[in-house]
Amino acid sequence: MTEGPIVTANELTRRFGEGDAAVDALRGVSAAFPRGGYTAIMGPSGSGKSTLMHILAGLDKPTSGTVEVEGTEITGLDDKRLTELRRDKFGFIFQFFNLLPVLTAQENVTLPLRIAGRDVDEEWLEQLLSTVGLGDRRTHRPSELSGGQQQRVAVARALITRPAVVFADEPTGNLDSKASAEVLALLRRAADEFGQTVVMVTHDPAAASVADRIVVLTDGLIVHDGDAADTDAVHDLMKAVA
């Protein structure tokens, strides 16, 4: 494995639409995400934070600029290589949990392994399930779980493949404050205990304050990139850039 950043963005721009209706979501963004780091990408609505994450994760292509994952440029890869990348290197956590309703909690967690045709590391699975606190709920269907529980299943699903990076898109956006705190604590533990790299998009200062580092985007540009502080400091920061 190479030392240095796992994901690197170089001069990314992204333009949606054409002509007068064109919108520049990103206008030249460069950033590096080191191994084991927990980064929060923040910014007001329309700042380009989600677009940045989509491009980092290979879900969207930049208009210009490049993304490297562990030294490999991914911006030009075909669908097959991107699929392999998502399968082997990335884990995803979404705002709307996105669990498959027909599968049990445990089956949802192991889904990425089944898709990849890999064996389930039982020990790792047990450790994850107990970490996310769902050991006794593993046979439940998503509809039988609370929102917080569903998101914890999603966290376990993102971690099961031991991905290089976990991308979390507003993971607390649909949760009450207690459930939010639990999920954030989980991601923190993943970074601390398993050395998991996490890139999280959020507009919740409380969420961002859990991260090691905060990147703030406004109008498609990075306006702040630095160590995380407490919630109040993040609030002030956001006020300053807004």
Add this chain to the structure above:
Amino acid sequence: MTALTLRGLAARKMRTALTAIAVVLGVGLISGTYILTDTINRSFDSIFADANKNIDVAITPREAVKAQDNGSTPAFPAAVLAQVRRVPGVAEADGNVFDVANIYAKNGDKLGSHGAPNFVTSVQPGTLSPFSYVQGRAPRTAGEVALDRNAVDKGKYSLGDKVGVVGQQGKRLYTLVGVAKFGDQTSIAGATIAIMTLPEAQRVLGEAGRFDEIDVWAASGVSPEALVPRLRTALPASVTVRTGEAQARSMSKDIKQGFSFITTVLLIFAGVVLFVGAFMIFNTFSITVAQRMREFALLRTVGASRGQVLRSVVLEALLVGVVASLVGLLLGIVLAPGLKALFGLLGGDLPGEGTVLATRTIVVSLLIGTVLTVVSSLAPALRATRVPPIAALREGAVLPRGRARRLRTPLAFAGLAVGIGLIALGLFGGAGGGSAAGLLGAGAAVVFIAVALLSKHIVRPLASAVGVPIERLRGVTGRLARENVTRNPGRTAATAAALMIGMALVTFVTILAAGIKDSVASSVDKGLTGAFVVQNEDGFSPIPAATAGALRRVPGIATVVETRFANAKVRGIKGTGSVTGVDPRTLPSVYKVDWKKGSPATLRALGPAQAVASDKWAKDHDVKVGETLTVLTPSDRTIRLTVKGTYKDDAQLLSDLAVPSATIVRAFGTNDVAVALAGVSPGQNVNAVQARAKTALNDRFPSVEVLSKKQFTDDVAGQVNQLLSLFYVLLGLAVIVSLFGIVNTLALSIYERTRELGRVRAIGMSRRQVRSMVRYESVITALIGAVLGLVLGVLFAIAMTPPLADQGLKISIPVGTLVILLVLAAVAGVLAAIAPARRASRLDVLQALAYE
């Protein structure tokens, strides 16, 4: 992934079941057809094996020319029997006759339900007889008869009763002396059989001095196989010599061929049902794929490849296909007796007990159902692979448009052209019957698909056309319904297309049937100048030979012209030609011939070695007036006939060739009178003459009916209508499948619109209004399909008319019936909406709003 597919199917039971219904019905029809025909065939095999069980060698007339559908091969001279007996190795030989007659029950009704045939045959010596007497004994005198067990029961007879049998000489009463069993059967395939002494049977059947079959028992130590060549050498070429076993096979094969049309007809309809089903499967999978976009996107983000997504959808289709085909196969077992009953109504009492489930039935059923489902799901499955992973993160992502979509309209137009081309080729390409029909069917199928693709563009105007009146009547619910229908035109088009196919075919057969009825009426009106048509009451069996004589003695009847039909082979011309025998001198007084070359005088002067020909037949085979044809007749004689004139005959009484009665009787061996035409003396009251004729014939010829022109046309129309109702029932299955398609689409769209329904309910729409909105949506969709189908059906019928115009077919559009069909389609729409509308109206408003 497999587990996921299985779980998904289990979670969407209703949708899966609705999709499967199309396959279940189509496959059920296929397996039912095979089971039915296999069962019938097995019965025939065993019946004929029984009949020939005791026979070493059978001698039958050689079938020089394939007989008419309901005609029998002419009997051969009884002198052959003496020749047979002289052949060394023959222990015993006996001649018998076997032909159609009419047998009556004690209460005077004809025996044999639904037109099952009645036969008279002669007693055979015990060793050769296929019959055993379970009660009484074999007839010994001309006044005695034995009946099969079934006939005795149905006719409510007991020994000693008088049984009425109508043969060529009219009705005669016989004393019942025996009850016979045929092998192990109580009856032969539902047929009724009367056994008489040989001379009496010959007299009744008009076969005095002739045999239909000679049965031989070989001397001990002589094998049937060894005896056959010896007999062949000794006997004239006009007879066929076969072992008993070979004879059984040949008889069974002949009769199976006669019934093979049932298989063809049923399989065609099964194909239609499956074709409609394919639309429904395609549509359901398309909608489901669109609704599961999020799920596919998620799978893609967690690392599923496009191939895995494709496989998961195809696997789903495969499972639905296999299970539905299996259920369909089982349904076929239940359906087979129903199909048998359906044909029973049409006048064919089919034999067959038990169920024959051949390997072929299982393989074909499973294969067709599964392949059809998988193929129909391919396009939606490919769409599923195009769902981008990012759709999992974004609200309201739409499926990207593929290249195929842009090509869709041009492709559809190309398809339309190809379809029309195929139809034109089928109609005018001069291909034979089977391949022409194949071309027509393929062409129609391609046109249906093309129109279904194109109809997407006319959904909006059509929805306006049928929706605006509803909107006027029902205000906002009607308006919303119309908008909902046009929201996704592709989906509506595919849903409506399924109904369109059924509707087009119903319209097509309705118009064609109306055309046939009309042209029969007009050609009878034009051609028939005599007052009456005299025919067997079943409409197709011959009438007794003595009928004409009796009729001539009725006061007021001026002329009676008998017609006889036969087939012939003309040297240098492929296939079999049809021949009519009439009295050339009297025909013009009861039948007007539309002469192309010649005149009534030509007919009056027609000699025994002369014929007149149909203009179409003559043109098709390049036969000129004045030419002399060499003709092979069914009784294996070769005669020469000089063509003296040509005619156009829409009623087809005169067939391809018309010859004098004397010629057809003598050279063709045709004794049976098919129908007779009777003319009334001038100044007579036609009704009074008809009443007198009926009275005169009633006692001796109860099987004969005397019909006025109007009654005769009605009789033909009745037969056409019977066939039409059979088609309606079978096409009804296709229509039912398409209705399930509407139910499915509605249910899926409602599921999709849960939130929206919650919103309209929240702002004050009543449950009732929601229900009626869904109902109108359904009605509009159904009517779109119905209108498209109606138009296509009419166009198909118009296209079919020119080639059939030669046979006098005129296009005739039964507007009233078509309007009724439209109304029925609307009603069907209402029915299809019941369940989805209920579901929509029961949505909990709060939950619906919180949905997702």
